[in-house]
Amino acid sequence: MTGRFVRIAELDRPSVEIEINGMSCSAKAGDTLLVAVLTYAASLRDSEFGDGARAGFCLMGACQDCWMWTSTGERVRACTTFVAPGMSVITHQPAEAIWPSLG
C-alpha cells in the first residue's frame, strides 16, 4: 500500500493502532479515519457503480464520497469519524455491493 496524504506537522501525537484491509497500521490520535487510511493507502473505497476507486472529495461531510466499510460490515463516513484503537476497515467494496452501470 502506498499512501496519498503526507503529514507535514503535528507528528508528536500518541499512536493509535487500527487495521486497514487486515493489516495493522499506526494512526495518530486526532486523525480522521480518512487521513489515517490515506497516509497508508491510495483510496478509501470503490464506487458502487463500477467506475473505479475513490478517495473522498470534500472532507467536510457534504459529498458523501468517503463512506468506508468496516470489517464487520458497518459503514462509516471517513472524513467525520475520528480513529479509535481497534478500528478495522477495508478499502474495497464487497463484490455484492457493486452494481455496475450498464448504460
Add this chain to the structure above:
Amino acid sequence: MAEPRVIVVGAGPAGVRAAQTLVAAGVRPVVIEEGPTSGGQIYRRQPTLFKRSYETLYGFEAGRARAIHQTFDDLVGDIDFRPDTLAWNIFRGALHTVSQGLAQNLPFDALILATGATDRLLPIAGWTRPGCYSLGAAQIAMKAQACAIGRRVVFLGTGPLLYLVSYQYAKAGVEVAAVLDTSATARQLSAFPRLAARPSLLLKGLYYRAQLTARGIPVHGGASPVEIAGAEGVEGVRYRDSRGVERTIACDAVGMGFHLRSETQLADLARCEFVFDEELAQWRPQADADGRTTAPGVYVAGDGARILGADAAEISGELAALAALKDLGREIPERRMTALRARHARMEAFRKGLATAFPWPAHLARAVADEVLVCRCEAITAGDLRRSAAEKGAPELNRAKAFVRVGMGRCQGRFCGSAAAEILAEVRGDPLVAVGRLRGAAPVKPLSIAVRADV
C-alpha cells in the same frame, strides 16, 4: 411570557454572533452544530492534541478566529450547545435532528439558519480519480489534520480560495506544481476598483499571489481544464492555456473549486421562497436586509444566505438574531441594526468585484463531454443528462432528476447541481433560470437505518 424557543443551526462566524446576540438579550438558544466544535469551516479548529498556533493556522485571520472561538467558549454555559448533531429536516415548525444515532424533534419560535457553504464545482474528465479534491478539502486536510493531499499538487478553478489554499500549501513546504485559474488575468485587473471597497482584503489577495510568484510557482490565468489524467489515481492535469495550446502538468493531487455555493437545503425544507441571482447564476433564499425569509420565524445568515465571506457572516448573524428578537416582541437597539446594515452593504460592493474577477465558468460546464461523470454519487454522465433533456423532454432539473437521477444521490446535488443546471439549460436553449433548481429533500444528509427516536 414563556421563554421563546430559538434555534441556531451552525456554529461558524454567523451562528456564533447570532447566539451571542440572543444570549445578550436573555434568551438561551439551542445551537446545533454538525461538527465537534464551533468555528465553522473558515475558522475550523484543529483537534485538541494539535499544537500549532493561531498564527500558523489562520494567518492574517488569527485575531478573528481567536475572537470567534473565545466568544463561543464564553457562551457555552448560557446556551444549549449540541455538537455532532445533524439537522436533517424541518417539518411543521420543528427542526429534526439526529446525534449519536438518536433522533429528536425540536419545535421552535425562531430558527436562524447559518448553514455555510461548500465549494462550487463543475465536472472535469477524471475528477473522481483518487487524489482529486475540492479546494475546501485541501485546506481542511492542512488546517484540521496537518496533512497535504499529495506530494506535488495542482490547484485549479477560480476565486479567492484558489490563491489562499495555493499559498497555504506553498508556505507549508508542499510542492505546488501550478495554479490554473479559469478567469483571465485581465478580468481580475478590471475588477480592482470594486475590490478596493475592502482594501485590506484586496491587499491580502495580492500578497498571496505575489508569494506564489516569488516562490517560482506558475500561475496561469485564462486556463481551461481538459482532464485530470491518470491510470487510477491522479498523475497529471491536462489543460489549454490562455492561447488555446494544450499542456500537461504532472502531479499526484489536484485541489479544485470555482468559488462557493450556499448550503440552502434547510431553508428549502422550511418552505422559504428562493430568488435567482443572475450575476452568480445561483438561487438563494429570498431574505430582507436582516435575513428574514418568507417563512415566518425563519432567518438566514452568513454564507448560507449568500456568499459574502466570514466578516459579513458575523454581521449578518447578529442582524438575523436582532431581527428574530424584534419579531418575538423584544426591544432591540434599532441604531445598532442600522449600523450593521450599512456595514453589510459595503461587503456587497466587494462581492460584485469578486464576481467580476472570478466569474463562474458556465461555458466549461456546458461544454463537458458526454462521457464525463457529472454525478459523482451514482456515476451519471453528461450524456445521460443531455439525453434525458433531448429524448424525454425534461423541462427542468427536478424532472431530469427523476429521469436520470442527477441530484438524487447521497450528496443531494451539492456537487453536480450547478453544472447540471447549465447542461440542461444549454440543451433546451432556455435561460438558466427556466430550468429551476434542485429541490431540497429530507434527509439533507444520509441517516443510518439504525437511528432511534429519543422519546
